[in-house]
Amino acid sequence: MSVNLNVNPLENWIKLKSKPLVIAGPCSAETPEQLLATAQGLKKLKVDILRAGIWKPRTRPNSFEGAGTEGLKWLAEVKKEVGIPVGTEVANPQHIEEALKYGVDVLWIGARTTVSPFAVQEMADALKGVKDVAVLVKNPTHPELGLWLGAFERLFLAGIKNLAGIHRGFAMYEKTKYRNAPVWQIPIELKRVAPQIPIICDPSHIGGKRDLIFEISQKAMDLNFDGLMIETHIDPDKAWSDADQQITPERLGEILSELKIRESSSNDPEFIDHLDELRKKIDNLDRELIETLAARMAVVEKIGEYKKESNVTTFQVKRWDEIMKNRGELAKKMGLSEAYIIEIYKIIHEESIRKQSELMRSVEAK
Ligand code: PEP
Ligand code: MN
Numbered sequence: 001m002s003v004n005l006n007v008n009p010l011e012n013w014i015k016l017k018s019k020p021l022v023i024a025g026p027c028s029a030e031t032p033e034q035l036l037a038t039a040q041g042l043k044k045l046k047v048d049i050l051r052a053g054i055w056k057p058r059t060r061p062n063s064f065e066g067a068g069t070e071g072l073k074w075l076a077e078v079k080k081e082v083g084i085p086v087g088t089e090v091a092n093p094q095h096i097e098e099a100l101k102y103g104v105d106v107l108w109i110g111a112r113t114t115v116s117p118f119a120v121q122e123m124a125d126a127l128k129g130v131k132d133v134a135v136l137v138k139n140p141t142h143p144e145l146g147l148w149l150g151a152f153e154r155l156f157l158a159g160i161k162n163l164a165g166i167h168r169g170f171a172m173y174e175k176t177k178y179r180n181a182p183v184w185q186i187p188i189e190l191k192r193v194a195p196q197i198p199i200i201c202d203p204s205h206i207g208g209k210r211d212l213i214f215e216i217s218q219k220a221m222d223l224n225f226d227g228l229m230i231e232t233h234i235d236p237d238k239a240w241s242d243a244d245q246q247i248t249p250e251r252l253g254e255i256l257s258e259l260k261i262r263e264s265s266s267n268d269p270e271f272i273d274h275l276d277e278l279r280k281k282i283d284n285l286d287r288e289l290i291e292t293l294a295a296r297m298a299v300v301e302k303i304g305e306y307k308k309e310s311n312v313t314t315f316q317v318k319r320w321d322e323i324m325k326n327r328g329e330l331a332k333k334m335g336l337s338e339a340y341i342i343e344i345y346k347i348i349h350e351e352s353i354r355k356q357s358e359l360m361r362s363v364e365a366k
Helices: 032-043 069-082 093-101 117-127 146-157 185-193 203-207 210-222 249-258 269-309 317-333 338-365
Strands: 021-025 049-051 086-090 106-109 134-138 163-167 199-201 227-231
Touching: 021 032, 021 249, 032 069, 032 249, 049 069, 069 086, 069 093, 086 093, 093 117, 117 146, 134 146, 146 163, 146 185, 163 185, 185 199, 199 210, 203 210, 203 227, 210 227, 210 249, 269 338, 317 338
Parallel strands: 021 049, 021 227, 049 086, 086 106, 106 134, 134 163, 163 199, 199 227
Antiparallel strands: none
């Protein structure tokens, strides 16, 4: 699958001082003083867009739900004062109308809204004919690419060309070290099927903790993400929402200067030659891997026929247990992660069982 979303490149709609695009600002606009002090701290840094939540999608009622229209007035004031474009989250057509009225430059659709095609379509309809607005779409809360892509398509069909994605991680039932597990394969797959869409990483909502912000940001940079959105507050411990993950403008400055920003490619002939050589090695190894998998499958089929003749079930738990233990240990000995090899073996085993079941059925049908 590939999707033709010919959106405008980032540089067409935002004056980038340098790579990556940086969006920073508080989770929520709380008071005019908090917003202004934070923005003044950010003005000294390479920050391209000031973010501030005006309407906050809180999981439970009776938490701070944002300053609303009043906050938009502060945002407009601060924009005038510090001269940085501003952005906020919108979840319905009324939010869009209000935000645009107060000069908000960048709108974003939050993770809890991207999951609803009705809500996204209503907003896309409200944005029809609106010139120069940029819309960022956060990934849906659960690990699924389809709804994320669907949101881009709805906005694109409504004529919005200044589009980008925000990767903010995914809610998981199991506990992980993250607030929202990054599941990097999903933004990588988005890049593959819709390569024109710039992707911004939100390490604040992925990590949920201050001390994870740097490593997640670096990982995003190593994966060639186009930007970062980092929650920043003048006094993070006293923040009215997401206090654990917000950092001071000062800390943001340190993070930005410590990040290693790599080039997405190089023209150095020596580098190109060497990379080419290594890629050829990978191509050969992959061929061998696939040949080995095909040879393995041929044996699996033989076993399947044999099991059928001897009237034995396809799945034998003891054998499966042995394989998992043995392959995991072998992986460790070879310096590979046990979890990585076990995941691969789960897929190999699933396919073997599928093949053997198919074989049993086809033999039965004869
Ligand atoms: C936010 O950016 O403040 C926010 C609520 O994010 P998300 O939609 O990713 O939860
Ligand atoms: Mn937040």
